[in-house]
Amino acid sequence: MKYAAPTTVDEARSLLADNPGSRVFAGATDLIPQMRSGRPEPAVLVDLKRIDQLMAVSHGEGKWTIGAATPTADLTRNGAFSGMFPGISEGAGLIGSDQIQNRSSLGGNLCNGSPAADSVPALIAADARAVIASSDGTRTVAVAEVVTGPGQTSLADDEFIVEFEIDDAPANTGDAYLRMIPRTEMDIAVVGAAVRLTMDGDTVTDASVVLGAVAPTAVRVPDAEAALVGSRLDDDTLAAVSAAASAACNPIDDKRGTIEYRTQVAGVLAKRAAVIAADRAQNGA
Amino acid sequence: MSLGKEMSLKKMSRTHVNCTINGDEVDFLTTDATSLLDALRDEVGLTGAKEGCGTGDCGACSVLVDGRIQCSCLIFAPEAEGRHITTVEGMADGEHLHPLQQTFLEGAALQCGICTPGFLLAAKALLDENPAPTETEIRYGLAGNLCRCTGYDKIIRAVQEAAVQLKGA
Numbered sequence: 001m002k003y004a005a006p007t008t009v010d011e012a013r014s015l016l017a018d019n020p021g022s023r024v025f026a027g028a029t030d031l032i033p034q035m036r037s038g039r040p041e042p043a044v045l046v047d048l049k050r051i052d053q054l055m056a057v058s059h060g061e062g063k064w065t066i067g068a069a070t071p072t073a074d075l076t077r078n079g080a081f082s083g084m085f086p087g088i089s090e091g092a093g094l095i096g097s098d099q100i101q102n103r104s105s106l107g108g109n110l111c112n113g114s115p116a117a118d119s120v121p122a123l124i125a126a127d128a129r130a131v132i133a134s135s136d137g138t139r140t141v142a143v144a145e146v147v148t149g150p151g152q153t154s155l156a157d158d159e160f161i162v163e164f165e166i167d168d169a170p171a172n173t174g175d176a177y178l179r180m181i182p183r184t185e186m187d188i189a190v191v192g193a194a195v196r197l198t199m200d201g202d203t204v205t206d207a208s209v210v211l212g213a214v215a216p217t218a219v220r221v222p223d224a225e226a227a228l229v230g231s232r233l234d235d236d237t238l239a240a241v242s243a244a245a246s247a248a249c250n251p252i253d254d255k256r257g258t259i260e261y262r263t264q265v266a267g268v269l270a271k272r273a274a275v276i277a278a279d280r281a282q283n284g285a
Numbered sequence: 286m287s288l289g290k291e292m293s294l295k296k297m298s299r300t301h302v303n304c305t306i307n308g309d310e311v312d313f314l315t316t317d318a319t320s321l322l323d324a325l326r327d328e329v330g331l332t333g334a335k336e337g338c339g340t341g342d343c344g345a346c347s348v349l350v351d352g353r354i355q356c357s358c359l360i361f362a363p364e365a366e367g368r369h370i371t372t373v374e375g376m377a378d379g380e381h382l383h384p385l386q387q388t389f390l391e392g393a394a395l396q397c398g399i400c401t402p403g404f405l406l407a408a409k410a411l412l413d414e415n416p417a418p419t420e421t422e423i424r425y426g427l428a429g430n431l432c433r434c435t436g437y438d439k440i441i442r443a444v445q446e447a448a449v450q451l452k453g454a
């Protein structure tokens with residue numbers, strides 16, 4: 001296995017094109033444990049962290065641009081970003097310890113393809129886009145379209161994510177992410193729920209509800225979104241959100257949670273995240 | 286294959302890494318698949334960083350890379366090129382222990398000591414960024430470090446005491 005550290009997107013592109021079987025990485029916090037547990041070593045390991053564009057967080061022209069290899073600590077410590085997207089910041093901030101946060105990236109969290117990836121539901125709820133470099137140019141796709149199943153993505157072997165784009169949140173918009181784990185820190189989500197709401201006074205005018213860890217990929221819950229839009233978040237609405245979230249679950253049964261448990265908790269978290277998102281939409285983060 | 290030949294093949298595929306460790310310029314040879322932890326211990330001869338798990342869970346291998354706490358078991362050795370690395374060996378100032386080292390000793394915040402280098406560096410990173418952390422902030426800040434012997438209360442108290450001393454200094 002060879003290690004390579006390109007300093008430009010073009011250099012990384014040619015490395016991938018010239019060396020089939022190579023693999024990009026950022027923090028290696030998923031990659032190294034997987035290699036240790038017997039995953040085959042790639043021919044060439046392409047370290048993305050020396051490419052400045054992939055290590056930057058910036059704001060301009062009505063959107064945020066987040067380099068795909070940027071340590072999540074840099075995002076969660078960015079006050080302006082966390083103020084506009086507290087839910088994305090909450091999700092990214094739950095990834096592991098400080099040691100992990102100084103390495104873990106949004107690109108790795110997404111492309112590792114874990115259904116439990118904590119930053120993903122809130123990114124999807126914010127309609128975030130991934131800018132992907134391939135051998136013959138770049139293409140931009142919705143984050144929701146990147147992961148196709150556990151450990152599977154829609155990226156070709158020679159493609160990688162350069163950066164994420166997130167449009168500024170409209171006025172009176174708030175988001176929130178909640179996860180359930182058996183401990184208080186350092187564990188993998190049993191259920192994750194992201195909700196983003198835009199309000200006009202007491203009335204919800206726009207809603208996104210996305211669940212993690214309850215299906216092969218993060219899932220949107222259109223029935224919960226439909227129940228929210230036009231409502232004032234009364235008890236009947238919240239009950240409908242819960243029921244829709246539980247109905248959207250297609251979880252695994254494992255030592256962290258049974259199917260019944262995950263399904264019920266998804267309903268509870270979706271409802272609670274909606275209440276927090278509404279409060280943030282009305283009163284700020 | 287004779288051992289000699291194997292060795293020379295190994296040598297051929299080795300990478301030369303230049304970096305700064307505890308303030309000194311260091312260069313070492315490594316294979317690309319070697320972790321920074323193994324390179325520090327086996328090539329550089331700094332055995333302060335320990336391997337507890339090799340998967341990012343225990344924090345015994347923690348080092349500072351450009352001032353930020355990271356698990357050296359989750360870093361490929363060639364990534365260190367040009368970086369500034371601090372290991373526990375770099376915490377004392379000559380004969381003078383760092384206040385954290387002193388309060389860990391005085392407060393008996395260690396037993397077997399395997400976790401201690403990682404705790405010391407994680408606590409240093411925490412206090413460098415937040416000189417007056419609350420107990421909760423310390424507990425979360427050290428959540429990436431596991432100790433199987435001491436119990437965490439003595440460790441937390443040692444960090445609190447060092448924070449007070451550092452502020453007075």
Ligand SMILES: Cc1cc2nc3c(=O)[nH]c(=O)nc-3n(C[C@H](O)[C@H](O)[C@H](O)COP(=O)(O)OP(=O)(O)OC[C@H]3O[C@@H](n4cnc5c(N)ncnc54)[C@H](O)[C@@H]3O)c2cc1C
Pocket residue numbers: 023024025026027028029030031032033048068069094095096097100103104105106107108109110111112116117118119155159160161162186187188189340341342
């Ligand atoms: C102790 C510990 C605790 C953890 N806790 C959590 C947790 O609570 N929640 C959670 O969600 N995760 C957790 N993780 C998993 C991991 O830290 C995250 O998924 C992290 O965001 C991965 O980012 P990375 O940069 O380290 O990825 P890497 O390991 O560098 O890469 C992961 C995968 O993505 C691919 N990849 C990376 N960057 C790109 C890119 N730009 N374009 C295309 N493909 C790319 C790589 O080829 C690889 O397949 C934990 C890991 C550890 C070791």
Ligand code: FES
Pocket residue numbers: 335336337338339340341342343344345346347356357358359
């Ligand atoms: S040895 Fe690196 S975290 Fe345990």
Ligand code: FES
Pocket residue numbers: 394395396397398399400401431432433434435
């Ligand atoms: S003192 Fe033994 S593991 Fe902490």
